Amino acid sequence: MKILVISGFLGAGKTTFIQTLSEKTGKTFAVMENEYGSTGIDGNILKQDRLKVWELTEGCICCSLKSDFASSILTIANTADPEYLVVEPTGVGLLSAVMNNISKIEYERIRLLEPITIVDVHCVDSYLKEFRELYTDQIKKASQIILSKTETVSENEISCIVRILRDLNPQAKITSEPYNTQKPEWWNSFFENLYNKNKAELAAEPMHSSDLENTGFDNIRINSVNELLEVLAALMYGFFGTVFRAKGYVPISGQWTKFDVVNKQYRVSLCNKMPESKVIVIGRNLDYGLLRTAFNVNPEIDIL
Missing domain, CATH: 3.40.50.300 (P-loop containing nucleotide triphosphate hydrolases)
Known part of the structure; x- marks a missing residue:
């Protein structure tokens, strides 16, 4: 192999x-x-x-x-x-x-x-x-x-x-x-x-960026494309904290949609049906409560 x-x-x-x-x-x-x-x-x-x-x-x-x-x-x-x-x-x-x-x-x-x-x-x-x-x-x-x-x-x-x-x-x-x-x-x-x-010069002490936070939600809901674009803009411009990366997919009006935020840019595209809707957000000083609200997460579902 x-x-x-x-x-x-x-x-x-x-x-x-x-x-x-x-x-x-x-x-x-x-x-x-x-x-x-x-x-x-x-x-x-x-x-x-x-x-x-x-x-x-x-x-x-x-x-x-x-x-x-x-x-x-x-x-x-x-x-x-x-x-x-x-x-x-x-x-x-x-x-x-x-x-x-x-x-x-x-x-x-x-x-x-x-x-x-x-x-x-x-x-x-x-x-x-x-x-x-x-x-x-x-x-x-x-x-x-x-x-x-x-x-x-x-x-x-x-x-x-x-x-x-x-x-x-x-x-x-x-x-x-x-x-x-x-x-x-x-x-x-x-x-x-x-x-x-x-x-090759290999690393002696593996490490990664431990100061980054991440949170993810399953079963997210977005009601319209405009709502999704508003959330993505809020992610980019610091409304939920400093976001370096966010990605996920969700059905909107029956059509599965994939979204992706990197630094100060976002992409949205159609995708095939997924097993469930979900999102992950990576950054610093994330506001988990506001993120749950933005993605319409059921309050009974725990943050992952």
């Missing part, structure tokens, strides 16, 4: 990239999903692509969940035994620590591939200021860096971002063009390059 780690900070677009990876390569692979917080969102999205998904929540596989993480990988290898396992760590974990944890159980039947980091071009400056240690670790330890959400960004802005990333990691391959436009051989290369851990 070959293991491909796809890293990236909060909202970078890791799940979207994994969906595209499945579509473009046509390969059958399993996915291990590590959400930050107790509410799993992305697992249900990936399962709709008929991917086999294992979810680990309420901890980070780079530290507090590392024993469960290692045991899960061994279990997957010994039972399901897929040819490839894609690991999507939580956005607030050290990539070096994740690679270190996997390397400890690597043997002839479990091989590590070169890790990838997805970078949201809209968040580079702000995340370097707010989360420098975590953010730079994910960049410095990647063999390949792929820019996401470049569609509305000028060539000059992208060139500046590439220079910043190149200064942090001179050896990494950096893809600044939209990854949807890449040729099949580019996609297939991810599954071919083995990780050379002998040259």
Whole structure:
């Protein structure tokens, strides 16, 4: 079993990239999903692509969940035994620590591939200021860096971002063009390059950003698109606290809708029917009571 780690900070677009990876390569692979917080969102999205998904929540596989993480990988290898396992760590974990944890159980039947980091071009400056240690670790330890959400960004802005990333990691391959436009051989290369851990500088003391809070709710209700947009705007502009990431899905007038907030931007799109409506919010100084009210959560349902 070959293991491909796809890293990236909060909202970078890791799940979207994994969906595209499945579509473009046509390969059958399993996915291990590590959400930050107790509410799993992305697992249900990936399962709709008929991917086999294992979810680990309420901890980070780079530290507090590392024993469960290692045991899960061994279990997957010994039972399901897929040819490839894609690991999507939580956005607030050290990539070096994740690679270190996997390397400890690597043997002839479990091989590590070169890790990838997805970078949201809209968040580079702000995340370097707010989360420098975590953010730079994910960049410095990647063999390949792929820019996401470049569609509305000028060539000059992208060139500046590439220079910043190149200064942090001179050896990494950096893809600044939209990854949807890449040729099949580019996609297939991810599954071919083995990780050379002998040259890697791995983390001695895994850690993650413990000052971030998260809360999640199941069975949320939104009555109209306008109501959803008002909630998303309130999330972005600090009405519920400092929000770095929020995501979820909910039916509105019979149509399932997926929403996503990253820093000061939001996206809304239609999606297939989900098992239940839910949301997770990650940030600082969150007002849980106001969030419950905004998402029309039944007061008898406890905060997750």
